[in-house]
Amino acid sequence: EIVLTQSPGTLSLSPGERATLSCRASQSVDSNYLTWYQQKPGQAPRLLIYGASSRATGIPDRFSGSGSGTDFTLTISRLEPEDFAVYYCQDYGTLITFGQGTRLEIK
Amino acid sequence: QVQLQESGPGLVKPSQTLSLTCTVSGGSINSGGYYWSWIRQHPGEGLEWIGYIFYSGSTYYNPSLKSRVTISIDTSKNQFSLKLNSLTAADTAVYYCARLSYFDTNGSFDSWGQGTLVTVSS
Numbered sequence: 001e002i003v004l005t006q007s008p009g010t011l012s013l014s015p016g017e018r019a020t021l022s023c024r025a026s027q028s029v030d031s032n033y034l035t036w037y038q039q040k041p042g043q044a045p046r047l048l049i050y051g052a053s054s055r056a057t058g059i060p061d062r063f064s065g066s067g068s069g070t071d072f073t074l075t076i077s078r079l080e081p082e083d084f085a086v087y088y089c090q091d092y093g094t095l096i097t098f099g100q101g102t103r104l105e106i107k
Numbered sequence: 108q109v110q111l112q113e114s115g116p117g118l119v120k121p122s123q124t125l126s127l128t129c130t131v132s133g134g135s136i137n138s139g140g141y142y143w144s145w146i147r148q149h150p151g152e153g154l155e156w157i158g159y160i161f162y163s164g165s166t167y168y169n170p171s172l173k174s175r176v177t178i179s180i181d182t183s184k185n186q187f188s189l190k191l192n193s194l195t196a197a198d199t200a201v202y203y204c205a206r207l208s209y210f211d212t213n214g215s216f217d218s219w220g221q222g223t224l225v226t227v228s229s
Contacts, residue, residue, distance in 0.1 A: 035215040037154075044203055044219035045154065050212040088154055092207070092214025095169065096156040 129204030
């Protein structure tokens with residue numbers, strides 16, 4: 001079973017700053033099946049990035065994804081107030097696994 | 108745009124069986140390339156995939172829950188359902204139904220229900 005470990009657990013930044021979130025897999029994963037979600041309090045997760053680097057429909061271009069093998073990154077180039085939320089990575093394989101999440105909070 | 112909506116009891120007693128239904132609108136549940144899924148989130152925690160079903164009825168479950176889970180589909184009603192038996196307080200969570208798109212978004216959950224809180228308590 002693949003384990004996805006996200007870091008940091010909490011990231012404190014200010015609007016306008018750049019955010020870099022990490023997702024590390026316990027073994028190599030197919031980057032075609034690495035996904036990122038955003039979740040705000042009381043809401044369902046929202047698909048942001050699929051295939052490690054493809055933005056979902058309607059996602060602003062300040063969100064970008066990269067990586068391969070065991071190391072993946074979600075970057076938010078310039079934080080807007082609405083970007084402060086929890087972010088999850090997910091792998092689709094024999095099983096579906098989620099990382100434990102990174103909380104992005106306002107500094 | 109497809110929409111999903113969970114329905115079912117918000118409170119269930121320990122040892123009983125949870126039954127939830129997800130109604131899909133704005134698209135056919137018969138469409139190939141999609142897996143109709145259940146995911147849960149314990150209070151204040153992360154996401155846990157429970158399992159999914161294809162329109163043909165093929166199912167795939169999380170091994171950690173497999174012995175207690177049944178997912179079924181009713182294409183005539185455009186619905187799919189979750190049954191989870193032998194409930195304990197550890198099953199208290201928000202339960203989401205979601206669509207996993209295999210071809211469009213490479214195994215991602217691209218549509219979600221709003222979620223329903225299920226509390227297991229006597």
